[in-house]
Amino acid sequence: MKKEQKPDKFKKQKTIVSIVTPFGEGGIGKIIVSGPDALSIVNTVFQGKGIADLREVASHKLYYGHIHHRGQRIDEVILHIMKQRDSFTGNDGVEVNCHGGIRVLMSIYECLESTGAEGAPWNSLLSQSLENNKIDIIQKEALQEIVQARTKLGVKVLLDQYAGALSAALRKGLEITEGIRQSLNHNESYHNAIVNPDPLPSRGGSSNNLSHPSLSRERELDNQSPNTIPSPHERRPGGGNRLDENDASVSALADHINNLLKTASFGMALTTPQVLVILGKPNVGKSTIINAILGEERMLVHHEPGTTRDYVSEFIAVEGIPFELVDTAGMRNTNDMLEAMSIEMTQEQLHRADKVFAVFDNSRPFDREDEVILDALNSWLTSKISGDLPQKASTSSVIPVINKCDLPVKLDRLRIETAFQQPICSLSALNKEGFDDLNKRLVQEFDTAYKPMRPVVFNERQYLLLAEADVLLKQAKECLITKNKTSKILPVIDKLQGIFTACLKGSQ
Ligand SMILES: Nc1nc2c(ncn2[C@@H]2O[C@H](COP(=O)(O)OP(=O)(O)OP(=O)(O)O)[C@@H](O)[C@H]2O)c(=O)[nH]1
Ligand SMILES: [Mg+2]
Incomplete structure (x- = not known):
């Protein structure tokens, strides 16, 4: 066991400056200066009415004034002073609230850098907080994930972990x-x-x-x-x-x-959207299925096989679980160069898939092209089934789908049942029927009925x-x-x- 690293109390921490709001036009921009010299650095460039020295002012109060640099007024600001004892980072901190927009933010940032603060990304503030034992590493990780969360459920679960559920x-x-x-x-x-x-x-x-x-x-x-x-x-x-x-x-x-x-497969699915690839021979209705899921005509659909050439992906959320949904070109053996290239791309997408919809056409008999799909799925499962992580593929990672169920049956359903040994989702993408069942299948392994403050590994x-x-x-x-x-x-x-x-x- 390695020795636990304790922060060196005698080592002076750096004073950093971070832009914490995103770049772009906006009513307000925020810069934070944090560290032992935060107050004196900002004091050098701040002029506020009736404020002689920022180091003397009360904590947790707002102060109006201007930032000046080399004799020039840069912007009108409101400072929020947070003294060490009760700041988030455990250091003295100053929030500089200025006008939004890249130019103003960069000018103030550069001014504070030239006055002695070290430029750093926003999450360096979390590192300071961790170093000063204000948060533990799980809370730090939760905060880093919250800003990237794709669903409300993701935010809810991560906020609970930040509040200390897993800790x-x-x-x-x-x-x-x-x-x-x-x-x-x-x-x-x-x-x-x-x-x-x-x-x-x-x-x-x-x-x-x-x-x-x-x-x-x-x-x-x-x-x-x-x-x-x-x-x-x-x-x-x-x-x-x-x-x-x-x-x-x-x-x-x-x-x-x-x-x-x-809880890990649920938690990790929230923070890392699973790649969901839709696979099937040409013309089974893959793009129509994706359009029905997205609720918009996003993919090009056509009665001729070979419509989708490039792969196209979109993010979706099913009961709060994010997925990256990938439409692919139909797979079959072909001599056509362009189609062969598209199929190679499909193989690449399959390679990175966490889950697959394997689509078959109810209105056509099972044929050699469907066999190609089964072979591709078998090799995918063999390559993915091992691994240490909870999201490793299993047979339930493939969801068999029979589409065009509104048309007369020509497909040998038993053939598909035997190949997959699990229930099949029957769809009519054209009529938007059968999607509730498909969604349920997609998230059945996750505990989407999350109870507040449950610890979740993420x-x-x-x-x-x-x-x-x-x-x-x-x-x-x-x-x-x-x-x-x-x-x-x-x-x-x-x-x-x-x-x-x-x-x-x-x-x-
Ligand atoms: N009747 C019926 N037709 C459908 C259904 N789903 C798709 N289609 C039709 O099937 C044809 C092919 O649909 P696509 O969504 O382009 O099929 P695809 O699998 O993406 O085809 P490729 O991109 O060529 O591989 C189109 O004419 C669709 O309107 C369905 O559920 N029922
Ligand atoms: Mg298509």
Whole structure:
């Protein structure tokens, strides 16, 4: 376990200047100066009526005036002063509210830079807040994601994680592991008292030793004769059974982590829109389906096969889950150069797909061209099915669709059912029928009925760390089941604590 990096209290943090509103025309623009010298830097360029020195003014109040630079008035501004004690970053901060527009913002930004602040992107403010322990890394990640959220549900879930839902769940993990450690240490002391009622000073002596286990202590316990180590079912002096309690705690923690891991596919789908590719032979109605989903005639539709040549993508949201919906050229074996190029593009899009609508035409018999689609899907699934992340493809990542159900049946439906082994969505894209079922299928794996303040894992870093914790908890369970291996569990508990801390603080 790497040592946790603590902020160096004696190292002076930089004073940074960031433009925090987007570039473009707008009524107002905002620049933030944050750091130990924020007040004196802004003071150098600010002139306000009746304000002699910004360092002397009250915090959390607004101050009207002008920014001047090299004898020139740059803009009329309203400053918001936030002194260190209760600022978001934990540093002195000044919000400079000026007129919107690139020119004004850049002039003030450059003026503050030349006065001593270091130019930085807006999220450097989050880094300062993290360094000063105002937020943890999960809250920082949530804030960074909120500005990119594509759906209201995404914002809601991320705001809850910023408010501390996932952080609290991880702190609970830390608390449980600490409980297990204390119990194991107590158990060990009890065992030592039985084996050696008069402990040697070299053993450290303290029966309440809650510090991390040393290697020598581990070795010492491992070398004990099996008969002298208390069995998991041995009663402790107070009448309880600490090893049983530990069993229960490890199981409770394993369930806790497992439940958190289960939220990852939902959380990560909110922050990283899934690529949904629509695949089918030419003329099955792929573009018509996309237009029906989008509710507008976005894609070119034509009765001749081979209409879509380039791939086209649009973002959609289904019950708050964002998707990047990609229309592709129909796939088939062809000698036509242009069509072959389009099909190659379709293959590329398929390669990056998280989910696929596999479309078949109800009004035509199953044929060789449909076989090409099945082959392409099989190779896609084989290449995607492995992987460590929760969004890895599975057979349910392909949703079979039969379109043109308003026309007389010529397709062998059984052939499609046998190929996919799962329910088929029947559509008439022309009549806009069957889409409720299609939408349900698309989001069925996600818990879209989100309850407020539920902890949700929402990025790869958090997921991979918790997946590691899950593996360690299985090891811990093994240790508890196998008698005489009590000492082995302490290093596992150490590692678990390291993982929870890394999840919250970003280092391990
Ligand atoms: N009757 C009926 N016709 C449909 C339906 N969906 C699409 N069509 C028609 O089928 C033809 C082909 O539709 P497209 O959406 O262009 O098909 P595509 O799969 O995108 O075709 P390519 O881009 O050439 O691969 C058009 O004439 C559509 O009007 C449907 O549900 N019912
Ligand atoms: Mg098309």
